[in-house]
Amino acid sequence: MVSPTTMAAVRASGAVPNAEYLLAVEGVRKEFPGVVALDDVSFRLKRGTVHALMGENGAGKSTLMKILAGIYTPDKGQVKFKGVDIQLKSPLDALENGIAMIHQELNLMSFMTVAENIWIRREPLTRFGFVDHGEMNRKTAALFKRLNIALDPQAEVRDLSIANRQMVEIAKAVSYESDVLIMDEPTSALTEREVAHLFTIIRDLRSQGIGIVYITHKMNELFEIADEFSVFRDGKYIGTHASADVTRDDIIKMMVGREITQMFPKEVVPIGDVVLSVKDLCLKDVFHDVSFDVRAGEILGVAGLVGSGRSNVAETLFGVTPASSGTIEISGKAVKVGSPTEAIRNRMAFLTEDRKDTGCLLILDVLENMQIAVLQDKFVKMGFVDQKAVSAKCEEMARKLRVKTPNLHERIENLSGGNQQKALIGRWLLTNPRILILDEPTRGIDVGAKAEIHRLVTELARDGVAVIMISSEMPEVLGMSDRIMVMHEGRVTGFLNRAEATQVKVMELAAQ
Numbered sequence: 001m002v003s004p005t006t007m008a009a010v011r012a013s014g015a016v017p018n019a020e021y022l023l024a025v026e027g028v029r030k031e032f033p034g035v036v037a038l039d040d041v042s043f044r045l046k047r048g049t050v051h052a053l054m055g056e057n058g059a060g061k062s063t064l065m066k067i068l069a070g071i072y073t074p075d076k077g078q079v080k081f082k083g084v085d086i087q088l089k090s091p092l093d094a095l096e097n098g099i100a101m102i103h104q105e106l107n108l109m110s111f112m113t114v115a116e117n118i119w120i121r122r123e124p125l126t127r128f129g130f131v132d133h134g135e136m137n138r139k140t141a142a143l144f145k146r147l148n149i150a151l152d153p154q155a156e157v158r159d160l161s162i163a164n165r166q167m168v169e170i171a172k173a174v175s176y177e178s179d180v181l182i183m184d185e186p187t188s189a190l191t192e193r194e195v196a197h198l199f200t201i202i203r204d205l206r207s208q209g210i211g212i213v214y215i216t217h218k219m220n221e222l223f224e225i226a227d228e229f230s231v232f233r234d235g236k237y238i239g240t241h242a243s244a245d246v247t248r249d250d251i252i253k254m255m256v257g258r259e260i261t262q263m264f265p266k267e268v269v270p271i272g273d274v275v276l277s278v279k280d281l282c283l284k285d286v287f288h289d290v291s292f293d294v295r296a297g298e299i300l301g302v303a304g305l306v307g308s309g310r311s312n313v314a315e316t317l318f319g320v321t322p323a324s325s326g327t328i329e330i331s332g333k334a335v336k337v338g339s340p341t342e343a344i345r346n347r348m349a350f351l352t353e354d355r356k357d358t359g360c361l362l363i364l365d366v367l368e369n370m371q372i373a374v375l376q377d378k379f380v381k382m383g384f385v386d387q388k389a390v391s392a393k394c395e396e397m398a399r400k401l402r403v404k405t406p407n408l409h410e411r412i413e414n415l416s417g418g419n420q421q422k423a424l425i426g427r428w429l430l431t432n433p434r435i436l437i438l439d440e441p442t443r444g445i446d447v448g449a450k451a452e453i454h455r456l457v458t459e460l461a462r463d464g465v466a467v468i469m470i471s472s473e474m475p476e477v478l479g480m481s482d483r484i485m486v487m488h489e490g491r492v493t494g495f496l497n498r499a500e501a502t503q504v505k506v507m508e509l510a511a512q
């Protein structure tokens with residue numbers, strides 16, 4: 001063990017330059033109340049490589065990386081950095097020693113500018129000791145130029161799309177000139193083009209000898225970018241292989257301990273009457289003349305690039321941002337949806353795209369997060385909540401969706417990313433919706449749970465629910481939808497039937 005000062009010295013001298021591994025983790029254990037998140041885990045990261053971490057939701061990937069980034073202290077075990085035992089005291093300690101992490105849930109201050117976020121706590125100062133905004137913006141512009149990012153350093157983060165916020169996080173991590181860069185599901189909000197851009201950045205960093213840990217649930221990314229990968233299951237280390245040596249099925253088997261045969265269990269179910277009919281819906285300056293119908297039992301996929309207005313349409317349907325013109329009919333009756341409460345009254349449900357901003361109430365427990373939509377009316381009789389009945393329903397739903405948590409009184413913040421998502425899906429299913437709007441429902445969800453969610457959506461369609469599913473994952477859209485609506489820059493550019501839809505046709509309509 002060395003103190004932070006000697007660590008700095010280690011870094012400065014590039015000590016043990018011949019150590020084969022940048023990071024070597026041995027026998028690490030981490031327990032949280034009621035869960036063993038990591039049990040006797042090993043992991044090694046070589047210089048100049050991209051190392052993917054794979055594993056089901058709750059396997060312990062983020063926890064292990066948080067240990068390496070100085071956020072958690074392991075209960076047991078050893079962490080070696082460039083051949084030297086280290087014990088990191090804080091995220092700042094990790095950063096100063098050359099280990100940077102981009103988190104699964106973004107962590108920027110939305111009311112500050114891009115540049116302020118990047119240089120926070122290390123702002124360049126003028127000779128009078130004030131923050132030198134000019135210099136800070138110049139440094140940011142230089143950083144963006146190097147990374148080929150087209151963003152204004154002075155833009156406020158709250159005005160950026162999730163994808164652009166992600167780019168800011170990446171630039172911030174790179175700006176620390178770290179030896180190790182940890183990325184926890186960095187592409188979950190990125191389009192294909194942005195992913196390609198990120199991969200260029202990653203390859204460039206790799207060629208400079210940086211070691212990159214890359215957590216992902218996406219198999220194709222692993223084969224494209226990772227040199228090696230390690231698999232974790234239920235807090236245990238399963239193994240490490242070179243990506244070139246294995247197939248997709250090998251990895252799935254390592255991850256879940258069994259084979260998953262069907263990813264998109266799409267069933268042909270009878271399609272009923274029109275449930276939702278939208279005509280000429282507009283939101284000034286955002287989207288225009290959006291018209292479509294969804295029928296009972298139908299899954300309408302909505303494809304398009306990030307920024308095409310898909311999520312905005314969903315928000316307007318749900319009353320978050322009421323339309324500036326156009327009509328919405330539900331089962332033939334014109335409705336005005338002025339607020340989410342009214343939407344819920346009309347038996348609409350909306351799983352939002354961004355868990356942290358609009359979905360999860362992080363300081364509440366799982367039960368409170370799950371019951372919140374149902375409490376709008378269903379279990380409330382004359383102002384009193386039948387808490388026992390609500391709790392029982394939530395328990396049942398959590399079991400059905402296999403939400404991994406010690407119990408429903410755990411703060412949702414402490415659940416793994418994928419399990420938070422499952423709890424939120426449960427929230428909406430409890431309302432027994434007739435119109436279900438899903439915005440990127442399986443983002444950050446592992447292969448096993450993904451198949452479960454697809455099965456669930458299929459079942460809901462069979463029960464006559466009208467489903468609108470926004471997804472940026474082409475196989476998901478093509479696999480699950482009866483019909484696909486494609487949007488581009490705030491307009492509907494076309495519809496494709498299940499039989500005629502192909503990736504190329506969708507992309508043609510999406511990119512125009």
Ligand SMILES: Nc1ncnc2c1ncn2[C@@H]1O[C@H](COP(=O)(O)OP(=O)(O)OP(=O)(O)O)[C@@H](O)[C@H]1O
Nearest residue numbers: 032037057058059060061062063414415416417418
């Ligand atoms: N701060 C915490 N307090 C309590 N339990 C926690 C905490 N952080 C993680 N856990 C639990 O530890 C286990 C591992 O979680 P972790 O976030 O590492 O999973 P993950 O592999 O990153 O999953 P995902 O793919 O869903 O992001 C989970 O059961 C989770 O609920």
Ligand SMILES: [Mg+2]
Nearest residue numbers: 062104416417
């Ligand atoms: Mg995680």
